[in-house]
Amino acid sequence: MIQTGDDLASLIAQRIRAMGMTLKEGDVMVVAQKIVSKAEGRWVHLSQVTPSPQAVELARLADKDPRLVELILQESREILRVRPGLIIVEHRLGFVCANAGIDHSNVKGDDEWVLLLPEDPDRSARALRAAWQEAFGVDNVAVIINDSHGRAWRLGTVGVAIGLAGLHPLTDRRGDPDLTGRTLHVTVVGTADELAAAASAVMGQADEAIPAVHIRGARFQPGDGRLQDLLRPKERDLFR
Amino acid sequence: MIQTGDDLASLIAQRIRAMGMTLKEGDVMVVAQKIVSKAEGRWVHLSQVTPSPQAVELARLADKDPRLVELILQESREILRVRPGLIIVEHRLGFVCANAGIDHSNVKGDDEWVLLLPEDPDRSARALRAAWQEAFGVDNVAVIINDSHGRAWRLGTVGVAIGLAGLHPLTDRRGDPDLTGRTLHVTVVGTADELAAAASAVMGQADEAIPAVHIRGARFQPGDGRLQDLLRPKERDLFR
Numbered sequence: 001m002i003q004t005g006d007d008l009a010s011l012i013a014q015r016i017r018a019m020g021m022t023l024k025e026g027d028v029m030v031v032a033q034k035i036v037s038k039a040e041g042r043w044v045h046l047s048q049v050t051p052s053p054q055a056v057e058l059a060r061l062a063d064k065d066p067r068l069v070e071l072i073l074q075e076s077r078e079i080l081r082v083r084p085g086l087i088i089v090e091h092r093l094g095f096v097c098a099n100a101g102i103d104h105s106n107v108k109g110d111d112e113w114v115l116l117l118p119e120d121p122d123r124s125a126r127a128l129r130a131a132w133q134e135a136f137g138v139d140n141v142a143v144i145i146n147d148s149h150g151r152a153w154r155l156g157t158v159g160v161a162i163g164l165a166g167l168h169p170l171t172d173r174r175g176d177p178d179l180t181g182r183t184l185h186v187t188v189v190g191t192a193d194e195l196a197a198a199a200s201a202v203m204g205q206a207d208e209a210i211p212a213v214h215i216r217g218a219r220f221q222p223g224d225g226r227l228q229d230l231l232r233p234k235e236r237d238l239f240r
Numbered sequence: 241m242i243q244t245g246d247d248l249a250s251l252i253a254q255r256i257r258a259m260g261m262t263l264k265e266g267d268v269m270v271v272a273q274k275i276v277s278k279a280e281g282r283w284v285h286l287s288q289v290t291p292s293p294q295a296v297e298l299a300r301l302a303d304k305d306p307r308l309v310e311l312i313l314q315e316s317r318e319i320l321r322v323r324p325g326l327i328i329v330e331h332r333l334g335f336v337c338a339n340a341g342i343d344h345s346n347v348k349g350d351d352e353w354v355l356l357l358p359e360d361p362d363r364s365a366r367a368l369r370a371a372w373q374e375a376f377g378v379d380n381v382a383v384i385i386n387d388s389h390g391r392a393w394r395l396g397t398v399g400v401a402i403g404l405a406g407l408h409p410l411t412d413r414r415g416d417p418d419l420t421g422r423t424l425h426v427t428v429v430g431t432a433d434e435l436a437a438a439a440s441a442v443m444g445q446a447d448e449a450i451p452a453v454h455i456r457g458a459r460f461q462p463g464d465g466r467l468q469d470l471l472r473p474k475e476r477d478l479f480r
Contacts, residue, residue, distance in 0.1 A: 012434075013368050068377070081478040083318055083478070088435065088478065095393065095394070096392070096393040121446075140370040148427075148429070150478035151391065151392070151430075152336070152393070152472075152477065152478075152480075153335065153336040153392070153471070153472055153477060153480070154335070154400070154430065154432025154433065154470055154471060154472055154473065155410055155428065155429055155430065155469070155470055155472050155478070156410045156411075156428050156429055156431070156433060156470065157427065157428065157429055158398075158429075158430045158433050158434050158437065159434060160394070169396070169397055170396045171275070171396075178329070187388070187397065188395065188396050188397065189388070189396055189440075190391075190394065190395065190396025190397055190398045190400075191396070191441065192396065192442040193396060193398050193437070194399060194437045194438070195400050195441055197398065197434045197437035197438060198434070198437060198438030198441055199435070200429075200434050201431065201434040201435055201438055201458060201459075204459065218441060219441075219444065229395070229396055229471050230394055230396065231393070231394060231395065231396055232392075232393055237392065237393060238321040238392075239321070239392035239393070239479045240392075240393075
C-alpha cells in the first residue's frame, strides 16, 4: 500500500534483496502504473474539481460524473469516441486509452478520490532505472511502467508500456535473415509491450499484490527509448 | 523445420521429455501459428492461384502480387483498409489482421510458396491439448496458438491468441473486491492474449528456433473457451 512520497526504488530494491535476488545486466523490471502514481501523489479529490460546460455535456453522453469527466478532459488531447460508460481519448501522453487512464477503483475508502497517471512515466522509469543501477551496481537494466489498456477489435485489457527507460521498445527485424536464409519482409516487434503484457499476466489486475515483476533472460535492444517510439503517428493511423 | 503431416503433439512432447520436464495440471502451452500451419500443410504455391478482377484491382492499390491478394481475399470476410504494402482485413476466423495472416517470409527456398493460417486454430489447439493430456496423464492443460498482429494506435506487433483450448480467454474480474474491499468497476482481462504475448517475447519473431513455450504458474480460468470469445462483436467495435 504505497503512500505519496514513498521511495519506490528503495522499497522494491529491498523486496528484491529480501527474496535473495539481485538485478543483473540485461534484467527488465516492470512496475505497475498504479504504484508509481501513488508514490507520486497523483490523487485528486473530486470535490476539488469544477466541471466545465463541455465536461457537463460530455458527462451526460457518457453517463459519468461531470467532475471525473473534467479530469478526463484535462488529461487528454482529444476525445475520440464516447458511449455510455466509456470515453476513449488520446491521452496527453500520446496513447489512446479509455477514460484517460484515471483510476477510480482502488482508493482510500472515500468514494471521491481518483488517481491520475504519472505526470511523465518515461521520467519515472528513468529515475527508477538510475536508482536500481546504482543500488545493484549494474549498467544495463530496462524499466517499463505498464498499465492495462483495452483494444480495438479484441475484448479484454492487456498490459502495455506507458513509460520506459533503458531499451528501444521496438525490435526492428526487417532485413534479418530467417532460418532459411531468406530476408524477412516486415517485422517490427513491440518488445516493450510484449514484456508489459507478460508482466501483467503475473501481476493480475484486481489488486496490488504483485506490483512489480522482475524479468530475466528477455531479449531487448538497450538504448534511450521512450514511450513516443511505441505510438503510431496519428496521421499514419488507419484506425483513428 | 516442421513438414506437412508431422505429428506436432508428439514432437513437442518428446522435446518436453528431452528437457527433463513434464506437463502438470494448470500448465499452459503456447504454440506458434507457423508450425501448426506447416504441420497441417497450409502451403499454397502462387503459380496455382488465378487472381480475380477484384484481386487485380486491390493488388494495384496495395502494390502487391495479385495472386497473393487473391488468397488474402479468399481468406477474409471483409477488407477494412488498404494502403501500399498493407491490406487490413477481417479474417474469415473473425479477427482483424494484416494481409490475412498469410506468411511469405520463411519458406522452402522458392519465392512463390506462401503459408496460410491453420484452417481452424481452435480445433488444432483442442487436438494438441487432447494429445498432451493423454501423453502426460493430466486433465487441466491450456493450449494457445499465437501469432503476431499489428495494432491500431501503437507500433510493433505483439503476440495474440488465434486459437485456444482448455481455458476461458477472458478473466472477468468485475465485482471482485480489491485490496481495500471496494468492488471493482470494470475489468475484463484478456488473459489468453497476455499469455500469447508473453510467449511471443520468448519465441522471438524472426525464426522458429523456439516455436513452443511452456508456461507454469499462470492464472487462468479452465473451461471450453474459444477464439470467438476474444473478438469484439463488429457492431460494438468503435474502431472499425
